[in-house]
Amino acid sequence: MNSIYSKKLSLVYTIVSVALAAVITYFLTSYSDKKEVNKILEYSESKNACTTKIERLGGYPFVRPLLFVDDQCEGDGLSNTKKEISDLIQNYKTYQGLTSASVYIKEYRHNEWMTVNEEESYEPGSLFKVPILIAYLKMNEEHPGVLDKELSFNQSFNIDKNVAYKSSGIQLGNSYKVRDLLKYMIANSDNNATALLNNNLKPEVLLKLFKDLELELPNVNAKQYFFTVKQYSLFMRAIYNATYLSIDDSEYAAELLNKCDFNDGIRKGVPGSVKMAHKFGESGTPVDKQLHESAIVYLKDKPYMLTVMTKGKDNATLSKLISEISAVVYKDQNNKS
Secondary structure: OOOEOOOOOOHHHHHHHHHHHHHHHHHHOHHHHOOOOOEEEEEEEOOOOOEEEEEEEOOOOOOOOEEEEEEOOOOHHHHHHHHHHHHHHHHHHHHOOOOEEEEEEEEOOOOEEEEEOOOOEEOOHHHHHHHHHHHHHHHHHHOOOHHHOEEEOOOOOOOOOEOOOOOOOOOOOOEEEHHHHHHHHHHOOOHHHHHHHHOOOOHHHHHHHHHHOOOOOOOOOOOOOOEEHHHHHHHHHHHHHOOOOOHHHHHHHHHHHHOOOOOOOHHHHOOOOOEEEEEEEEEEOOOOEEEEEEEEEEOOOOOEEEEEEEEEOOHHHHHHHHHHHHHHHHHHHHHOO
16 A cells, blocks of 8 residues: 655665665676666657657567557647646646646557656656566566565564555565565555565666666665656556566566556546556655556557656545546547547
C-alpha cells in the first residue's frame, strides 16, 4: 500500500542506495567488461514525414531485441483527446486547487502517442515498485529459483509514512517466498514486503534496467528521485512489449499488475469488464500531495497505455481528476475505428 513520501529519502531509495554505494564502482567499471547490452537506435521516415525512432537492445551476437517504436511527433488521432484533457486539467487548476498534472497516452492500434505537460517531474512514490518487480524477474531469469527463495520478516522496518490508501500486508514473524512478496508489493502496495525485497535486491540489476531504458541512474546521495510522465511509462511499456523480460515473465508481471487493488483512479473511468494492468503511487508531503497511476488498458482490439501524474492539496481531488482523465481516454479510444 502506498504512502505519502516526505522530503527525506524514501525507504526504497535508502536501502537501494546503501547497496549501490558498495557496487557503483564495480558496475560502472568491471561490469562493462562483461557482455554489454546497450540500446541501438534506428530512424526511418513514416508516411506522414515524421521520423520513426526504433530502439533495440544491442550486445548480442545474432539478435537485436526490439524495445520501443515511436514516431518522434505526437499522433494526430489523439489531438482531440489532448484538448479535452488539457481543458479538464486547467479547470481543476482554476477551481479545485490542482497544482499540476501530466498525462502520457500510448495507443497500440495505430501506434500513436501524446503527452500533456511532459516536462513536469514528479516523485514516483510506490510507482517505483514496478522497476523493482522487473529487476526481480530479471534476477530470476539469470538465476532460476530466485522467486522460490524464502525470506523471513523477523524485524519491523522503520517506515515513517502516513498511509492514505491501506490494504493487507505481510505479518511480522512469518516467512514468505519472493513470488508472494512480489504479489503483496504490487497487488497490495505493501511497504514491508517492498522493504524485505529491497534487502535482497541486487542493485546492479536495477541499475542496468535504468541504463538500458536510458534513464538517469538512481543517485546514492540524492534525497529525491524524479520521473517525467513519459519516462516512467517506459517501465510499463517494457512489460507490455515483452522484450526486456521473457514473454512468460512479462505476462507474469502484467498478471500481478492486474491484481492491483487501487480502484479510485484509472479503474473508475474504465468499465469493470475491461482488464487493466496498473500501479498507483503516492508521494509529496502532507500539505503538497502527489498521486499517480500508470495502466495498460486492454480495450478489445484497441489496447492503450495511460499514465497520469498529479500534484495538489488532497488525494480526493487528485484521484477524481485521474478517474475523469481515464474516462475521457476510454471514451475516445472506444469510439475510434
